[in-house]
Amino acid sequence: MEYQPQEIESKWQKFWDQNGLFEPAENSEKKKKYILSMFPYPSGRIHMGHVRNYCLGDAFARHFRKNGFNVLHPIGWDSFGMPAENAAIKNGSHPKGWTYDNIDYMKNEFKTLGFSFSKERELATSDELYTKFEQGFIIDMFNKGLLYREKGMLNWCPHDQTVLANEQVVDGCCWRCDTPIVKKDMNQYYFKITQ
Numbered sequence: 001m002e003y004q005p006q007e008i009e010s011k012w013q014k015f016w017d018q019n020g021l022f023e024p025a026e027n028s029e030k031k032k033k034y035i036l037s038m039f040p041y042p043s044g045r046i047h048m049g050h051v052r053n054y055c056l057g058d059a060f061a062r063h064f065r066k067n068g069f070n071v072l073h074p075i076g077w078d079s080f081g082m083p084a085e086n087a088a089i090k091n092g093s094h095p096k097g098w099t100y101d102n103i104d105y106m107k108n109e110f111k112t113l114g115f116s117f118s119k120e121r122e123l124a125t126s127d128e129l130y131t132k133f134e135q136g137f138i139i140d141m142f143n144k145g146l147l148y149r150e151k152g153m154l155n156w157c158p159h160d161q162t163v164l165a166n167e168q169v170v171d172g173c174c175w176r177c178d179t180p181i182v183k184k185d186m187n188q189y190y191f192k193i194t195q
């Protein structure tokens with residue numbers, strides 16, 4: 001008997017989807033298990049590192065479902081900030097369009113791989129609802145004195161017009177475009193983590 005992946009896998013993926021088999025029950029007597037993998041940056045396409053990472057989390061989620069647990073295995077997209085913006089600039093696109101197009105593309109790639117993510121509990125860190133609560137959290141911390149603003153020296157790439165972490169500077173140049181970086185005294189926010 002010959003294995004025909006397009007036919008067999010799409011059949012079962014459709015069955016799983018139609019029957020909501022990867023959604024946790026709202027009210028269940030089963031023991032709960034939360035399986036969370038890192039959220040990918042949707043600044044490009046998935047690669048083998050993504051596949052390896054999500055295969056491991058998926059194996060855990062399937063194992064616990066098979067053993068009677070009520071499993072929450074969500075997926076999200078780390079889609080706010082420099083990776084998404086820099087990729088959009090590099091590709092001549094608006095960051096929002098670039099980001100959400102990549103999310104749709106990557107979601108389809110994950111579906112093709114048969115990963116058992118909950119579709120009802122997905123988020124993107126660039127969604128307005130997410131940023132609303134994230135910004136509220138930051139404002140609360142600022143109002144309580146746990147966050148403050150101060151100038152500090154930062155690595156600046158004049159070509160990409162962005163700040164770089166120390167790890168993104170290679171031999172004094174931007175890791176992406178090889179432009180020599182400039183040290184700039186800029187406003188930053190700091191957390192009083194010991195408080």
